[in-house]
Amino acid sequence: MTQNFVHELTWRGMIHDLMPGTEAQLQRERTAGYIGFDPTADSLHIGNLVQIMTLVHFQRCGHKPIALVGGATGMVGDPSGKSAERNLLSEEVLRHNQGCVKVQLERFLDFSPGPGQAEMVNNYDWFKEIRFLDFIRDVGKHLTVNYMMAKDSVQNRLESGLSFTEFSYQLVQGYDFYWLYKNKGCRIQMGGSDQWGNIVTGTELIRRKDGGEAFALTTPLIKKADGSKFGKTEQGNVWLDAARTSPYQFYQYWMNTSDEDAASFIRIFTDLPKEQIDNLIMEHQKAPHLRSLQQELSKQIMIRVHSRQDLEAARQASQILFGNSVTEDLSRLDENTLLAVMEGVPVVHVSHDSIVAAATVTDLLSETTKGSIFPSKGEARRMIQAGGVSINKIKVSDPQQKPGFALLHDRYLLVQKGKKNYHLIVADKG
Template identity: 70%
Template sequence: MADFIEELEWRGMIHDMTPGVKEQMNRELTTAYIGFDPTADSLHIGSLVQIMTLVHLQRAGHKPLALVGGATGMVGDPTGKSAERNLLSSDVLEHNLKGVKKQLERFLDFDCGDNSAEVVNNYDWFKEFSFLDFIRDVGKHITINYMLAKDSVKKRMEFGMSFTEFSYQLVQGYDYLWLYRNKGCKVQLGGSDQWGNIVTGTELIRRVEQGEAFAVTTPLIKKADGTKFGKTEGGNVWLDKDKTSPYHFYQYWLNASDEDAENYIRIFTLMNKEEIEAIIGEHRKAPHLRTLQQALAKDVTIRVHSEEDYEMAVKASAILFGKSTTEELSSIDEATLLAVFEGVPQITVSRDVLATSPDVTSFLSELTDTIIFGSKGEARRMIQGGGVSINKKKVNDPEEIVDYPLLQNKYLLAQKGKKNYYLIIID
C-alpha cells in the first residue's frame, strides 16, 4: 500500500496528527472517516480539500467513510461561528443529504472490494438514542472542564452559546465512537478547525472502549492576498453546476495567483510530484502564459464536472477574452452563454420588432430602448468607425438590415467597443 501520510505531507495537506497514526496506516488496511455538513444540497470547493483527502486515502489502499451529518446538521457546528446557526428541518436535511451523497459518488469508488467507499448518515444511530441514554452513556465520560477548554467553545463564550451548540462536540465524539465500534474506524480526518471535536472522539474511545484511535487534520486553505478561499463576489463556488456554472468554476481556478496556483495544484489534483514540479518549472519560465493555472483549471474542472464542460468553458473564455467567430459563439450552449454574459445589460424585444426593423442603426438605438446607443446618430458614428459587432460579426453599414441568425434561436449579442456587451433577448 502507498504511504497515505507521506502523500499528504508532500502535498502540504497535513496540519496536525496524533502520535502513532502513520504506523497504524502502514500496519494494515485502515478505515477512516470525514464528516460533511449538509447545510446545502451541494458541497462547495472548500469541501474539495476533504474530498481529496478521502481520494488519497482510498488510492493508498484504505477504506474511506464519508459521514453525512443528518443528525449533527440538526444541531449546528459552532466551530468558527460567532452566532448560532438556523437549524434545518428534516425535509430540507433529507433533500440536502441526497445532493451531497450524489456528489461524493463522483470522486470515490464504491465498488472496489475491501476498501470500497461508504456513505453513512449519523441520523441512523441517533434517531433512537434518547436524551437520557445519551447523557448517561456518553456525557458522563467527558468533563465540563475538558469541553470548555476547546477553542470552538472558548471563542463563543463571549457571544453566548446555547446548550445545543455546547453539546455538539459530544455528538461528534459519539459519531467516532459508533464508527469505531460498528465499522472498525480508527482514524478521523478533517480541517484544522475540527481538531477539538475530533480529539474529543479519540478521548471518548479511549475512556469507553479502552481503545486507540487517531486524528489527522488538514490546514485551512488561505489565499495569498488574504481573501477567503472558495469565495467570489457572487458567493460560494459550488460543485453543483446549477449553482456555479462550469464556466465560472473554470474561471475561478484560471484566475488564481501564481503563489496560490502552486499550492492548489498539489492539493486539488492527482498529478504526481514530478508532473507538478515540471508544470511549475515551465510556468516560471514564462508566467504570462499562465501554464500552471491552465493545467490546474483543466484538471479540476474535468474531475468535478466533465471534459465536455471543460471544453465549453475554454471555448466560452476565448469568446469573451479573445478573438472568436460567429460560428464559435453559436456553438456554445444556452447555459454557458448566459453564464458568460451574466451581469451584462439585457434587453428584451419582440420578434415582430426584429422582423420590421428598418436598419441596424434604428435597432441598436430606438428599438432597443436606447440602452445600447442613446441616439441613431451615436449608433451610426460608431458603426462607421468599426466599433460595433453583432454575434461577433462586425457591422460595416449603418443602413444594413438586421438579419443575423439567433443564438440558441433566442439571443443576439451586441458589442460596443472592446468591452461593452449587451444581450438582446428575442421574445
C-alpha cells in the same frame, strides 16, 4: 501500504496537524478513516473540496474512506467558527440534502466493492435510536464539562453566549467517531483545522470509554494569496452543482487562479503525481503566459466535477470570449454552438423592435435592457468612454453611436463589459 498517506499529504501542503502515532498506524495496515460533511445545502461547494480530496488521497493510498453526512450533527449545529447559532434545518430538508451530497461524492470516491471501498454513512441512522438519558449516561459521563469548556470553539463563544445544544455538539460528533470506531473499525478522523477540538473529543471518548486508540489529522484552511476568501465570488459560493454554478463559471473560477495560488491549488485539488506537478510548475515558470498551471488545474477539476464535454464546452466558450477571436469567429458559429458557448453568461431578452428603436448604444445598454447590463445611462456612458465596452467583439467608442449592430443569427448581441463580463442580448421577434 501502497503509499504513505502522511507523506503524500505533506508534500501537497495538506497537513495542518496530526496526532502522534497517526503515520505509524497508517503504515501498519489498511485503516478506515472518516470525514464529516454538513448537509446544510443540497450541494457541496468548492470549500468542501479540500476534505473531499483528502478522502480521495486516503483511498488512493490504500485506506478505506468513510464519508459521513451529518444528518444528526446537521440538526445540532457546530459552533466552530460561527459567531452566532445557526438556523436548524428540518429532518426532511436534511434528508434531501444528504441524497444530493451523496451523488456528488460518488464522483470522487470509489464505492465499488473491495477492501478499500468507500462508504457513506449518515449519523442520523444511529442517533435516531438513542434516547437522551442513555446518551448522557453512556457518553456524557466520560467527559467533564471542564474538558469541554476548554475547547476553542466553546471559549470563543462564551462572550456572546452559546446554547446548550451547540455546547453538546462536540459530544455528538465525538460519539460519531466512537460509533464508527466500534462498528466500522474506523481509527482516524480527518477534517479542517477548525475541527481539531471536535475530533480530539472523539479520540478521547474512544480512549476513556473503550481504552481504544484513535487518531486525528487536520488540513489547513485554504486562503488565497491576496487574502480574499477561497471559493467565494461576487455571486457567492462556487458550487459543484451545475444548476447553482454553471460549468462555465466553475471553469472560469479555476482559470482565474493567480500564479501564486495555482501552484498550491494544483497540489491540493488534483491527484496528479508530484513529478508531474513539479514539471508543470517549472513549465509555468518558464512560460507563464501559457498559464499551463491554471489550464491543468481547471481541466482536472472540471473532469471530476462535471465532465469532459463540459470541459470542452467551457474551453470553447473561453476561447471565444477571451481569445483573440473577432466578429468573424463569432458569426461563424452556428446558433446552437453559440448558445452552448454562452451557457452561463447572463442573458437579457428584449424585443427586436426596441433594439431598433434605441437611439444610442448608451440607451440600448441601460434603458432598453432594463438596467441588467448597466443600471444607469450615466454608468453606461462612462464605461463606453473609458473604452470598456465591446459589442460582438468590436469596441464601442462613441456613447452616442447609433446601435446599428448586425445581430448574430439575426437574434443575438454579445455585449462585453470590461475584460471578463459578458451579457447576451436576445432579440425576440413579434
